[in-house]
Amino acid sequence: MRVLVLFAHPAQRKSSVNVAMASGARQLGGVTFVDLYAEYPRFSIDVDREQRRLMQHDVIVFQFPLFWYSTPALLKQWQDLVLEYGFAYGPKGKTLSEKYAIACITTGGSKSDYSEEGGNRREIRNFLYPLEQTAGLCGMEYLPPFVLHSANHIDDTGAQLHIRAYPQLLAALRDDRFDLAALRQRPTFDSFDLTDLVRN
Amino acid sequence: MEGLAFYALCYLAAAVLAVIVSQRVGLGSVVGYIAAGVVIGPVFQISIAGSGYLEQFSEFGIVMMLFLIGLEIDPQMVWRLRGKLLGLGGLQVLATVGAVAAAGLALGFNWQQGLLFGFVASLSSTAIVLQTLEEKGLLKSDGGQASFAVLLFQDLAVIPMLACIPLIAGSGQGASSGHGDAALLENLPGWASAILTLAAVGVVVAAAHFLSRPVFRTIALLGLREVFTAAALLVVVGITVLMSAVGLSPALGAFLGGVVLANSEFKHELQNDIEPFKGLLLGLFFMTIGAKIDPEILLANWLTVAAATFGLIAIKALILLPLAWFFRIRGPAGWLFTLGLAQAGEFGFVLLTIGGDRGLLSPPTVSVSVLIITFSMVLTPLLFALSNRIVVMLERRGRHQRDADQPDAGTIILAGVGRFGQIVNRMLLANGYKPVVLDYRADVVDNVRKFGVKSFFGDAGRPDLLESAGLAHAALLIVAIDDPDRATEIVSYARRSNPGIQIIVRAYDRLHHYKLLDAGADRIVREMFDGSVQAAGMALEALGMHPYEVEKRKIVFVEQDTAGLARMATLVDVDTPAASNPEFVAGFNDIGKVIENAMMGYRSGYDEMVARGWNASDVGSIHVPRSGGPDRPS
Incomplete structure (x- = not known):
């Protein structure tokens, strides 16, 4: 499948995991990588260009750090402008149907923070529900998100594992080696789950 | 030389004094000039001494006025006002000429004199009315636009009227007054003179259209203001000479020249250059009119003058009001239109002067008529005040819709x-x-x-x-x-x-x-500021900084600089040089501390401002790659 990565991070000087993940994705052949904050530093998104990109790919990957339980501002702007009526939704807006959407996110909070008993009182998938429903309304299949928790506290081994897993995940999607049926059974997945989900 | 200087002194002194007083009282400059003429005329015998020369000179004022009126004519506006211009203006002139001529006949004048009175009465004072409307900001209102259209038509109607007077005066009479205008054409057959006349008009139009632009542009590029003024005067004087040579009215030629130049980019410049000359020469013209007024005639005929003045205003108003109503100019606009145009105008003086020269009217009749026109003009401010009163009354009764008469x-x-x-x-x-x-x-x-x-x-x-x-x-x-x-x-x-x-x-x-x-x-x-900041941003990007980081750094830089600029504003005393203003110097060293420190290498303050909002609340150990931000309340 043709894979498009839309990366949104406003403070890349402070990021290690996301920027490292991004550089892996950037170097991957056959995958289109877009740094939204670099292309649109003034938030003036080229809607036609973004829509053309969507049409030219089958899997849309949203890569971002979770900010206040949501996407960074520019990615929200991207949704507001690019997912137009008549293009992405509405009676004639069928352009995105049959495509896949997947969120690859990092959170500051730990896995236990994102549980019914934790500080955030919900699992992470619940917080991404707006994105899930957006994809649904556009006729896309929303795949379970690829999540790295405690991104601020993780040790170097865990970080490197995640950083290496990310391009593997993208390559598997690209080469149709991803076991989507198995993936659909899970609410979310992480780098440890990847070996079960990718065929060689 | 002595005589000339003396006349100039009298004229300028009287003009300045009388116009100041007249303007202060709200009567406008025209009345002031006439009054000045009345005063200095008998005292200095201007009317006798060299009055012919003065008059000829002052008639340039009329020519220039028509040139300026022509300049003011915007073809689009004329087209927009065409209904009012032809319908309202035409009917007003025809009805007034008819009514006044009939009144003249009833009073025992012959038909030629009646017609001349009708011509004189049908015209209103463009100078006074436009000035007043402009001052009150009503020119673009419904009533103001209708008034403008009618005044424009009247100004145009003057031209055939001027041509008419010699005809109705008859060829036999008044031959003495010929200015020698048509000398060139005297010996030519009719068809030749007609061709020559048309050719002269053609020359004016063609020259104004094709020649003026390159000539004016060349002069403008020279950058010599006085040459431009000279060229502007040359246009008017040239037209006058050419028109006089073929026996046409110089005023008509000037008007045509003005219309052709109305769409030129030099319009305002021409206006501004001609305006003072026009004002002074027109003033001179009004003063010669005033100088001809004999106070004794006024004393002897004051009852006639008073009755005729009110009669004139009444007839004009009674014609204007129903016309306004018929053309859907009602309520306040209708009253402004009716009372604003109810006086006679400066062109009346011209017509009367020519009528007198041609022997149509006796000198005492001309004097009395001039007095009537003058008083009707003097009463104009009162008429405007009256229309204001009526509007207020109408407003109280709430019978008209609001905002019908707003300036643009x-x-x-x-x-x-x-x-x-x-x-x-x-x-x-x-x-x-x-x-x-x-x-x-x-x-x-x-x-x-x-x-x-x-x-x-x-x-x-x-x-x-x-x-x-x-x-x-x-x-x-x-x-x-x-x-x-x-x-x-x-x-x-x-x-x-x-x-x-x-x-x-x-x-x-x-x-x-x-x-x-x-x-x-x-x-x-x-x-230079915004462009320079852009260039600096491009430099940072070229050096490998992330574009969004560059954007943030630009924003903070601009904000800090602008804030410093605003802080300093209170310290600035524009009259003292900055270098010798200790507070300013101290403040200048204080502004943009953050940026200045960053420039010196201490970037933490600047960095902090740029990065604010994406600091994680619980930053872990240093070697750990960090990502994400405050995704949960802490």
């Missing part, structure tokens, strides 16, 4: 369309706003006109040009010229003359910024 919303003036103003102009146009553009480079003005922008050649620093561009009623002034002192002058002049206007101005540097602030500018743009 206001315009945008853009001073300077060089490299800076051009972009402002383009963006305004792209967003549907059409500014009035002023620039002193003829080629630039030419260029902008291609896009259908109203642009005028002239120095935007000249108050009269700003006024012609509509400063008094404009909503926004953008000063985009590159001369800092000029820009400051324009801002302070505009602020004084139109306190409500918004002013956006281009500043040369920091100090100029403060001067402009002091002069009354609302928004100030430092001409």
